[in-house]
Amino acid sequence: MTAPLKVLMLGWEFPPHISGGLGTACYGLTQGLAHHGVDVTFVVPKTWGDEDQSFLKLVGANTVPVKRWTRIEHGETGPRVASSPALDAREPEAVVQGTPSGAAPLRAGTATAREERERTETLQTTLRLLEVESTLRPYLGESGYLQQLVELTGLTAEELVRRFADAPEEARRAVAELERALFEASASGELSRIEAVLGSEEKLHFSGFYGPDLMAEVARYALVVGEVARREAFDVVHAHDWMTYPAGIVAARVAKKPLVVHMHACEYDRSGEHVNERVRGLEQLGLSAAERIVCVSHYTANVLRQRYHVDPDKLRVVHNAVTHKDQMEAWHWEKHIPEPIVLFLGRVTFQKGPDYFLEAAARVVKVEPSVKFVMSGSGDMLPKMIERAARLGLARHIHFTGFLKGADVERMYAMADIYVMPSVSEPFGISPLEAMALDVPVVLSRQSGVSEILRNALKVDFWDVQDMANKILALIRYPALAQQLTEEGRNELATFRWDVRGKLVREIYEEVVA
Secondary structure: OOOOEEEEEEOOOEOOEOOOHHHHHHHHHHHHHHHOOEEEEEEEOOOOOOOOOOOOEEEOOOOOOOOOOEEEEEEOOEEEEEEOOOOOOOOOOOOOOOOOOOOOOOOOOOHHHHHHHHHHHOOOOOEEEEEOOOOOOOOOOHHHHHHHHHHHHOOOHHHHHHHHHOOOHHHHHHHHHHHHHHHHHHHHOOOHHHHHHHHHOOOEEOOOOOOOOHHHHHHHHHHHHHHHHHHOOOOEEEEEOHHHHHHHHHHHHHHOOOEEEEEOOOHHHHHOOOOOHHHHHHHHHHHHHOOEEEEOOHHHHHHHHHHHOOOHHHEEEOOOOOOOOOOHHHHOOOOOOOOOEEEEEOOOOHHHOHHHHHHHHHHHHHHOOOOEEEEEOOOOOHHHHHHHHHHOOOOOOEEEEEOOOOHHHHHHHHHOOEEEEOOOOEOOOOHHHHHHHOOOOEEEEOOEHHHHOOOOOEEEOOOOHHHHHHHHHHHHHOHHHHHHHHHHHHHHHOOOOHHHHHHHHHHHHHHHHO
16 A cells, blocks of 8 residues: 655644634645545644544644753763753653543653554544644734733733743743744845754754744744654645744755645735735745745735745645535524624734725615624724724624634524625635535625635625625525525535545645655
8 A cells, every 4th residue: 555645734723723714724625635645744833622533633742831952962972961941840741643632641652652653553544733832823913912922921011021031041042043044034035044053953852932022933833843843754844824934944954855835815915015024024935945835816826926926837726615514504593683694704804804894884774774784703903893883873783793713603604694705805715615605695805816716606896885785785685696696606615625625735745745
């Protein structure tokens, strides 16, 4: 039997603990890859124990705060280990396959650990999640990251900075050194500085530290992934979005394996013309280092050609898909109000166009006052959107649910009569597919990647709020139109399967390992 293709995959979230569509896409893609015999080791910032284990195994990696780092030093009497003072005096947990969630970890080298490893290696396909605990989330800026640390710890920003400065000096210096190397490389486009750091610290076993700086955490994650890359056997590295690109470069250099990066959304999508240059620099670094770049739409591929001057020969477009639910009807919860419900579900940020949704809502209620609107999600624009709704006279017509996850998301879709995605810039946009999977007709922005492939949805330009309002009203007033979109959309979705996408991504892997 041919050995399965082994992939070290790097992502920042995995369901049910997600901030947006990135985690959902990673979940579906890894299922699709498993269908095609790909063995994926997936490194995430933190596992919680309640992830879907029906097709995967959860295992632990060294977690933070820093427990211990060790450097193997070679002298006349042979190798010896030098250790730092540990922030947590307990021994680091070994990375071992097959550890059940909540169970005591197996220690490397024990008979039980070896037996378990031999047993799991007989599985043709496994997805393993390695835990590298983190408070950093996708789409979170530097100020938002620091504020989140303040809220989680109860410490002031000044105290957080001081505690980072008081970390074990060698550990802190290792993170700072890699961080400097990353940004020197992103400015120059050269990777030699990163290679020099990796060479000088090759024997450093480091479990990381939380600093108050977002970029330091990205560098810390890269160090931990470098250690994972030394231990794991794999054929290719696959990194999702900018926060994992440095880690992908480190892993590829350590293991001397090809790097594939996945672009779900770039800094121009998130910030328009006012980009964070440090983030953009890391994106450029990852795109330059990768042998292949997976884009979620032709729209994204075009942005990478124009904004990042990427060689078109490296680009491959693989649209996202949707996970079909075997018991879809179970989610059709009974509505408690007879009025139509129009839903916005996503991050409440500039990129997602929530202000255009409210402007369209104001026009709809002038014609059909009974219509109810729901804005589900959180983000930096949420307070402004609540104030804007009040000024537009929508207080009695709109409900803000805050961030939803898991079953609550599906209940919300199931109770909606119409789903609207008015995104200003959307590389793909998986939420319309999720809505259609639950028989909800969709109005979506033409400025989205998903509009390239969806036929059975009503499309608008995000800025044309009157057209958006007209299409919402048409779906409310003409039930036959909504029914047609629902029925034909159900058939269309049958072609958007993750196993199909998984096959395409596997073929990309085969290009770089051939």
